[in-house]
Amino acid sequence: MRAYLLNEYGLPATHRLQSLEASSPSDHEVLIANEAIGLNYPDLLMVQGKYQKRPEPPFIPGRDCAGTVLSVGARVDDFKPGDKVVAQTFSGAFAERVTAPVSRVFKRPDNVTSIDAAGAITVFNTAFVAVSIRAQVKxxxxxxxxxxxxxxxxxxxxxxxxxxxxxxxxxxxxxxxxxxxxxxxxxxxxxxxxxxxxxxxxxxxxxxxxxxxxxxxxxxxxxxxxxxxxxxxxxxxxxxxxxxxxxxxxxxxxxxxxxxxxxxxxxxxxPLDIHFDEVLDQIRGGTNWWLKLLAEGKARANVSKVLPMEELMQGLQDINDRKVLGKIVVSVAQSG
Ligand SMILES: NC(=O)c1ccc[n+]([C@@H]2O[C@H](COP(=O)([O-])OP(=O)(O)OC[C@H]3O[C@@H](n4cnc5c(N)ncnc54)[C@H](OP(=O)(O)O)[C@@H]3O)[C@@H](O)[C@H]2O)c1
Incomplete structure (x- = not known):
């Protein structure tokens, strides 16, 4: 598979697409054939080593992806090969195949495209934490x-x-x-x-x-x-x-x-990430809520640009340069 493997932190332009072996899912993981990658401001921070968490390179960055389940770990009951999903991982999404912890994988309604779902997951989950969990807007x-x-x-x-x-x-x-x-x-x-x-x-x-x-x-x-x-x-x-x-x-x-x-x-x-650890049920409820809003046309992902995988780092540069209105999503064509 092709992936952006980060060997050291640096500006977006310093990172290259490489050919790698895809890993198999462990007991509690889901292996996803990736169709779309959502790009976010934290990705820009992460590839430069400026995010609050700094994994030791080498690692594959990227948090948002959507696609189809290829296989599941021995202890995963909720998903099966062929399911349409969207996932928010801590890392690993800048790749054609993604192994994601099952707690961070969600079923995607039939009429929500992988492009929209990947573009929406971090920003809608973050907004859900801010609006519903923290401010309790009514x-x-x-x-x-x-x-x-x-x-x-x-x-x-x-x-x-x-x-x-x-x-x-x-x-x-x-x-x-x-x-x-x-x-x-x-x-x-x-x-x-x-x-x-x-x-x-x-x-x-x-x-x-x-x-x-x-x-x-x-x-x-x-x-x-x-x-x-x-x-x-x-x-x-x-x-x-x-x-x-x-x-x-x-x-x-x-x-x-x-x-x-x-x-x-x-x-x-x-903070979104800590809510996955502390109140996973609330986050899962929130994700299912906004996915339903997207499916019913009551909310939209605002995807303004779709890039090929080769231009993913240019997309991060565009975020850095404040050129983006709405969301940038990368469309992933499987290279086999
Ligand atoms: N709490 C969490 O867990 C969590 C999760 C995701 C993101 N975040 C953070 O939330 C913030 C927003 O994320 P986002 O994905 O919405 O980012 P975004 O799409 O890049 O939007 C950021 C907005 O901030 C405004 N802005 C003001 N000064 C800016 C500057 N100097 N450079 C860039 N933008 C500037 C811009 O609006 P105007 O031009 O209209 O001012 C821009 O539309 C980021 O700091 C990100 O790291 C936090």
Missing amino acids: AGDRVVVTGAAGGVGAAAIQLAQNIGAHVVAIVSSEEKAQLSRENGAEQAFVVTDRSEEGLKNFFKEHVRTAWGDNRGADVVIDTVGGDMFTAGLRCLGFAGKLVVVGFASGDIPSAKTNYLLYNNLSVMGA
Whole structure:
């Protein structure tokens, strides 16, 4: 099979597609004939050794894939050869064949393509953790999503909207605002002044009042970090919650705790991976929920570009260069 075997960490352009032996599934694993690989911001961090976990090379990176089951380990009862699946592994997805732990493999509805499922799994699962498990968004809530046209942001809008929340999107261009409205945001603000003061004032004056009064938002889902996080606190109302999803700006902010105290606010993290270890049933329930939403046309994966496997690393470079609107997915043709 062909795979990107990482011998050492480095920029995307330094990694090459190679021919390797596919491994057999161990007792609790599923071997998947890979049809599609979803690319994510954390993949970009991982190939450079900048992700919070750093496996010792050599290893095959990649977390999201979808395809068909080829074989299963001795202790796997839930899947059989031929099943259509989507999987989120910790590593190994940048390959034509993927051995995935059974806990991270999900049945894929017939009408959800491998391209859409691979494009959706990390971002929808992350959004599920942020929106449902951590913020516990309910119908009628006022929800602000930053980086709203990014992968996680777009998924967060759609999950919150399906719950019945009133969503406001924060983006950097009119094109991204349009995409956010198509995804279900009731309002989308293009915020171009990204200075600390500019963001703070914008959130206080415009986002806090977006619902026609000064009560503020119930929840902010922040994927950007830096000054956006600090500004996000300014638009929260009584008992408001700010959910930290990531730091796409590259800047890890600090919270002034007096501000949290005076305004009765909570700040909480939403790490996806640890939820697989701690509350697997909740994650499996969430995955089945958003797969159903995709199958019923109530949510969409927003795949904007499909690349061949040879161009996978270019896709990561495009994420790095902020050229991506929606999701990039790699289509995998089996080389035998
Ligand atoms: N918590 C978890 O388990 C988990 C899981 C997956 C991802 N993440 C993290 O969540 C964040 C978002 O992931 P994603 O997949 O949604 O990323 P993405 O698709 O690349 O979107 C990120 C968005 O952030 C905004 N942004 C602001 N400043 C930026 C900058 N300097 N560079 C790039 N983007 C910038 C952009 O929107 P505008 O141009 O509109 O500002 C962009 O659309 C990342 O930090 C990622 O590592 C966390």
